Amino acid sequence: MVRCCLRLCAVGGVDMARIELDLAHAYRPNPKQDSDFALLPLRMTFEDGGAYALLGPSGCGKTTLLNVMSGLLVPSQGSVRFDGRDVTRQSPQARNIAQVFQFPVIYDTMTVAENLAFPLRNRKVSKEQIAKRVGEIAEMLEMSGQLNQRAAGLSADAKQKISLGRGLVRSDVSAVLFDEPLTVIDPHLKWQLRRKLKQIHHELKLTLIYVTHDQVEALTFADQVVVMTRGRAVQVGSAADLFERPSHTFVGHFIGSPGMNFLPVQARGGMVHVADVALPLSPGRTLLDGELKLGVRPEYVELVPPGTAGALPVKVSRVQDVGTHLMLSADIAGQTLKVRLSSDAAPYLPGDTVHVQLMGEHTCFYRNEEIVP
Numbered sequence: 001m002v003r004c005c006l007r008l009c010a011v012g013g014v015d016m017a018r019i020e021l022d023l024a025h026a027y028r029p030n031p032k033q034d035s036d037f038a039l040l041p042l043r044m045t046f047e048d049g050g051a052y053a054l055l056g057p058s059g060c061g062k063t064t065l066l067n068v069m070s071g072l073l074v075p076s077q078g079s080v081r082f083d084g085r086d087v088t089r090q091s092p093q094a095r096n097i098a099q100v101f102q103f104p105v106i107y108d109t110m111t112v113a114e115n116l117a118f119p120l121r122n123r124k125v126s127k128e129q130i131a132k133r134v135g136e137i138a139e140m141l142e143m144s145g146q147l148n149q150r151a152a153g154l155s156a157d158a159k160q161k162i163s164l165g166r167g168l169v170r171s172d173v174s175a176v177l178f179d180e181p182l183t184v185i186d187p188h189l190k191w192q193l194r195r196k197l198k199q200i201h202h203e204l205k206l207t208l209i210y211v212t213h214d215q216v217e218a219l220t221f222a223d224q225v226v227v228m229t230r231g232r233a234v235q236v237g238s239a240a241d242l243f244e245r246p247s248h249t250f251v252g253h254f255i256g257s258p259g260m261n262f263l264p265v266q267a268r269g270g271m272v273h274v275a276d277v278a279l280p281l282s283p284g285r286t287l288l289d290g291e292l293k294l295g296v297r298p299e300y301v302e303l304v305p306p307g308t309a310g311a312l313p314v315k316v317s318r319v320q321d322v323g324t325h326l327m328l329s330a331d332i333a334g335q336t337l338k339v340r341l342s343s344d345a346a347p348y349l350p351g352d353t354v355h356v357q358l359m360g361e362h363t364c365f366y367r368n369e370e371i372v373p
């Protein structure tokens, strides 16, 4: 604790860490197969001051990964390093981590101000500093008017805002970890708080790691998103990386609404065979022969006049008006292809044949679910 206080004074409160993981975790002893692991072997680095999200469906291992980083959980294999120091067996306190959970963790008998001040009091920060910092955080969370109210009487939303505030009040932490912190918050406030967190990240330059299963939440909050499925981190990237070049078919499916189209194709002699039609590869593109999946986002499928080079005829099955655009579904070799069209596109009807261009600069190919470079 003494060391922290000294550092706080010495470097103006900034005490973040570069977090390196090289580990795996199984809750059961003697794991043998992949499904025994909550986290399969992974190596990952979280840089100082970054805004990260861990994104994936329920049960994929997000909380396990977060708890391994905070020190609530010791991984069954491997290590956690902060700035090169091995902290694998250190507690969250010793690692200097703040963590915000899904449900409020606050003291009902204390006032809002006392709750916010608590993590600082524990660290023997001066009264003046505490008052200043509590004031700043309350203002950011728009709770300045409630500072002297007891927490007991507040709504669930307000209590969770206090939890967020307690996580953010110390500027000397290695990182602040959030585990789906906006679950109990109503949708409008959720949107506001998400923006607030982003703004706080800009102002305080803290390392923030945010768990969510909501892609919009992850992509708006984080600079780098870790996409997880079944204990595996399948891609780490910016919103653009995940959208433009999903490195795994899971990322293609999971990111976007709807997700990427995938079609089974065969690469043969420099051509791609889709449903008995041979399509030429884009200039400069080469592929080894074999069975592949072609991935193309609905946004990048183009409708083209019949007879255009590489045009593939497909049958329209449905056209939905989704407000800002139209979503056309078409059948192709027993699969559904989604095509995003502008609202003023020609009025296609189910049963019509249209021609699509699948091969473009945004088209990706996958072998064993992994992208082919």
Ligand SMILES: Nc1ncnc2c1ncn2[C@@H]1O[C@H](COP(=O)(O)OP(=O)(O)OP(=O)(O)O)[C@@H](O)[C@H]1O
Binding pocket: 027, 038, 056, 057, 058, 059, 060, 061, 062, 063, 064, 065, 213
């Ligand atoms: N304490 C535990 N003991 C045994 N198995 C656990 C424990 N905690 C989690 N698991 C299992 O580990 C896997 C990953 O769980 P984890 O809670 O990390 O997922 P998650 O991505 O956070 O899910 P959610 O979105 O539902 O919170 C799941 O199969 C889960 O059942």
Ligand SMILES: [Mg+2]
Binding pocket: 062, 063, 064
């Ligand atoms: Mg969880």
